Amino acid sequence: MTIWVDADACPVAIREIICRAAVRTKTTAVFVANQYLRLPASDFLRMQQVMPGFDVADNEIVQQVQAGELVITSDIPLASEVIDKGALALNTRGELYTKENIKSRLNMRDFMDTLRSSGIQTGGQAPLSAQDKQQFANHLDRWLAQQ
Template identity: 35%
Template sequence: MKIYVDADACPVKDIIISEGTNAEIPIILVTSFSHFSNAEQPSGVETIYVDTGADAADYRIMKLAERGDIIVTQDYGLASLGLAKGCTVLHHKGFPYTNENIDQLLQTRYLSAMARKSGKRTKGPRPFTSEDKEKFRGAFKKAISDEK
């Protein structure tokens, strides 16, 4: 098992690295070159840089991920592909993507995009809170123990 992180705007990388390395699970952070960093990562954490083009990180994650891996992303499209591949997929706000909720999430995303395209204003995501962070920690620890 490996953990793949859609890392460009992921606010829980610290939790993923801490919990993943404690469980001795390899972690792969996939991010665009526009987020390049010389920061040294702990043992067991690899950073893969991809072009800045739309969905480049998603494509790389799907090329590398295998059944039973864990993917952390806020992208519903990537989540859908990960579920189809047999991966456990988590949102950084602490909820798992499932075969039961992914269609509704994709439909909501589509309807919001159509509304924006027609000139309507839509609400953005709620701010990320410390409660969200702790909810993610719990869901992530559960995903690790369920997959082991």
């Protein structure tokens, strides 16, 4: 099984958690991004750089992911696509996207996007907290333990 990481917007702290967990469990983690990312030297960590462009990294992940694999992303449309392929999607705050919750997440995302395009200030996400990092690490460890 492979962990696919939508690495362009992945926080450094989360990338470090993924790297440590992948090496510890001997699980391949592929970081897909438009720009080169330096990763620790390991046979289990791969960097896949794609051409710059809108959704190029996302499309690459969707093409390569297999059912049962894990995708780390905060991109809700990407999460929806990989769920449709039978993969799992975990956001960088430790929330697992599922068939049961992804449609409501997409609707909320679209609603907030409509508000922003109308000029309404919606604010951004809060900074990644220690609790978010712990929740992410716990979900990742549970998935790894099932492999």
